[in-house]
Amino acid sequence: MEATVSNTGTEGKVWGGGNKPLQASYGKMMMWFFILSDALTFSGFLAAYGFSRFKFIDSWPIADEVYNHFPGLHGDHPMYFVALMTFILIASSVTMVLAVDAGHHMNKKKVTFYMFLTIIGGGIFLGSQAWEWTNFIQGYYGAVETKGGQILQFVDTKMEEGDEKMHRVSVEDFAIASHQERVQHESKNGLWFMSESALPAYTVEDIVTGFNKHANLAVRTQELMPNMEALEASTDPADLAKAARMKASYVNTDQTGQKGVLNRAASEKALKDAVVYVKGANLIHNEYGNRLFGDFFFFITGFHGFHVFSGVVINLIIFFNIILGTYDRRKNNYEMVEKVGLYWHFVDLVWVFVFTFFYLV
């Protein structure tokens, strides 16, 4: 079975490969190179997200208003659920390091146990992400989209005492559904090669009729309120014109950083441009605001979730190999566990950044 090998006389010396400058095995080093390139991929995505955000800096959705669900609770609960997800992933990272440490001591029982916990942690995280996606896709309030792709949401102008801002109103609560002749075209009852996506539950007319019947409603636009005092103190005529325009149409010019709420007249005017009712999110429309917001959410958290999923699968394979005693026989201190551990921690590392840029900043 031996291949022809010519001896060069340098075996074991520096030029013969007898030197290990990084003191890391081949597999470990390749894992590091892979992680580095994957990190650059994620950086590219997050930088693109930053690009779009700076491009739409004055109209980007407010994360706290989008991700505000918590299982079993009603109302506004921003942050808690993602904080929990972050904690789950960090905890499963810890069980992974403990598995690596147990491997260094060749303790098969402990490695098995900690790997098991790591896999469970990954599974819980994936489930949480599925729940998060479900909420994002289903939506809650609904909105209308204008010809220019702007999202108009609805709020109740009657504020209770102690309210900091006007409460959102669900379109379903005021729209008056009219009789519709138009049915969704399905390939089974027409041209077999043509079909269309589900029709919106309400037409724009339904929503406008309902809106006109409720005098307490107003339209909320995507525009974020700038600091009005600073804007009016500016000497730039463009700034002054902007301040005048906002004062004329918005009712909440004192709420810096909040979404602008139009007065009744401006609301009715804005609704004239509406073309479609949007509820929840897909890759084309979303009720939260800028279209790119939904796209980036799906793409980046989806790509991360895919990494977690493949991490869980790899962990499972390694887990069974541990039980079978494969690494025990290799007598190399469970290096394979260490290598998948590096990947698993990397996934955690990426989540730390996704958490910051999607939910905090």
Place this chain on the structure above:
Amino acid sequence: MGHDNTHKLAIFRGRLKFKSNVQKIWGVLIFLSIITIIEVGFGIWKPSILVDNYFIGMKLLNWVFIILTLVKAYYIAWDFMHLRDEKSSLRRAVVWTAVFLVAYLLFILLQEGTYIEGVKTNGFIKWNF
């Protein structure tokens, strides 16, 4: 294999020493959890002094978040991915490559994003029709 099972057991530049590697892992977990709690606390509280003041085009609060994130990333890479125990040449090959390329990418993209925002606001282009 070259495993000597030695770990550097001190964090915070030697100010906090642990007795064993397992203890260090739990210590780092507690530290990371505290940072996450601080981040979430800031995210809910949003102190106005940090929201109203800007530094290089970004709210101070966002700078706080980014710095805390980098701190977390450091401890995940150094202690969980045990870069602390690797040779400095391996560490540098990984970390500096990423740092330089990402810094460059961020500079280009964020700079251009801001420029396009300027064109959108001040230019003679109708974008909300």
